[in-house]
Amino acid sequence: MAGTFQTDRAIFGNPIWKKIIDFRLFFFLYGNAVYRGNQKYNDVEVKRGQFLRSYRKLAIDLEYIDQHGLKQYSIHAIKDSIDRLIKDGRIQSKETSIGTLFTINNYNEYQSFTIEQGNTYGNSKGTAREQQGNNKKKDKKDNKDNNTTIPEATSAAVCDKNPVNWDNCRTDLQRLIAHYVRVEMPELYAKATQAQATGIFKRYSTAASEILTVAGDVETAKKAFDYGRKTFNEQDLSWNLSTIAKNVAEFVNSIIGKNGGSNVSR
Numbered sequence: 001m002a003g004t005f006q007t008d009r010a011i012f013g014n015p016i017w018k019k020i021i022d023f024r025l026f027f028f029l030y031g032n033a034v035y036r037g038n039q040k041y042n043d044v045e046v047k048r049g050q051f052l053r054s055y056r057k058l059a060i061d062l063e064y065i066d067q068h069g070l071k072q073y074s075i076h077a078i079k080d081s082i083d084r085l086i087k088d089g090r091i092q093s094k095e096t097s098i099g100t101l102f103t104i105n106n107y108n109e110y111q112s113f114t115i116e117q118g119n120t121y122g123n124s125k126g127t128a129r130e131q132q133g134n135n136k137k138k139d140k141k142d143n144k145d146n147n148t149t150i151p152e153a154t155s156a157a158v159c160d161k162n163p164v165n166w167d168n169c170r171t172d173l174q175r176l177i178a179h180y181v182r183v184e185m186p187e188l189y190a191k192a193t194q195a196q197a198t199g200i201f202k203r204y205s206t207a208a209s210e211i212l213t214v215a216g217d218v219e220t221a222k223k224a225f226d227y228g229r230k231t232f233n234e235q236d237l238s239w240n241l242s243t244i245a246k247n248v249a250e251f252v253n254s255i256i257g258k259n260g261g262s263n264v265s266r
Contacts, residue, residue, distance in 0.1 A: 005031055006111055009238055021073060021081045024062055026090055029053075031104050034112070044096045053080060054099040058246075109199070137180045138179060153176030172218035176208045177201055178239060179222050183229070210245040216254055224251040 014021045032051050046052050059072045073081075082102075085091045092103040094202070104110070125225045166178040166189065181190045181200060192200065208221075215221035225244055228251045230237040244251070 005035065007109070009239070012261050015143050016088075019084075021062070021077060022084055023028065023255050025058065025078070026085055027079045028058070028061055029091060030107070030110070033102075033104050033107060040084055044098055044101065049104045051102045051104075052096070053102065057099075067168050130139050164192055164194050166197075172212055172221075173205060173208055174201060176212060176221050176225070179205045180204065180208070180225060183226070204241050207241040207245040211241075212250045214245075214248045220252060220255070221248075224248050227251045 011017060016026060027100070029051050032053075033049050034046050034051065036094040038048070041052055044052060055075050055078050058076060058078050062078070063070055063072050077086070082091070082093060082100075090105055092105065094103075095099045105200065126158060166182070169175045169178050177200060178189075181192070188196070188200075206252045211224060212218065215224050225241075228247060231241070231251070
């Protein structure tokens with residue numbers, strides 16, 4: 001299968017990275033899922049984010065070399081791994097007359113260009129169950145500031161066809177996230193639809209709230225973010241908004257002159 005697909009570097013910090021068969025199976029399903037349009041095999045329609053395969057073929061697909069010989073996982077091992085991926089909220093499966101139809105949960109999110117914060121692949125962002133729990137905690141924690149109402153579209157037309165007006169942000173939390181998007185994702189900042197902006201605010205609200213809490217006000221928070229971004233980039237370190245939040249106290253101290261150096265952690 002030709003073509004490319006996006007992969008967040010956060011995969012290396014995701015728990016699935018240490019589960020060899022689960023990682024290989026998930027990555028194979030994710031990488032081979034239909035990207036554009038629908039496909040039909042006999043009477044089975046395969047949509048975007050889905051992949052049709054038999055367990056027997058998956059065992060062949062995942063062949064590996066061990067002690068100079070080619071080996072396969074057993075069908076039982078493949079089924080167990082699929083059960084774990086389903087339990088973790090990474091995939092769904094449905095039996096058909098010609099194989100199993102696998103659906104990658106959050107596929108559109110993985111393949112949008114809003115992927116960035118170490119929060120994807122089900123578990124760093126959280127499995128489906130964890131995401132629900134985290135959202136409830138986040139709603140309670142940020143009840144005052146975490147207003148995820150998105151900026152209104154620039155025209156009265158359907159919001160999904162028109163870019164949002166980020167100047168309409170109504171809370172400091174939104175303004176900080178908008179600043180992050182403007183600096184790191186300028187193309188998205190210029191073209192984001194209302195639905196994309198909603199997803200962006202939900203994705204980054206926890207880290208942005210932590211930065212605001214330490215910084216005290218949105219302007220200091222923006223300066224701390226800019227300083228942290230510059231620091232990580234100069235040291236050629238990978239980072240995301242959560243990494244900035246983890247080190248924000250040091251960044252705030254640095255920009256107000258209380259600390260001359262920078263000893264950041266990822």
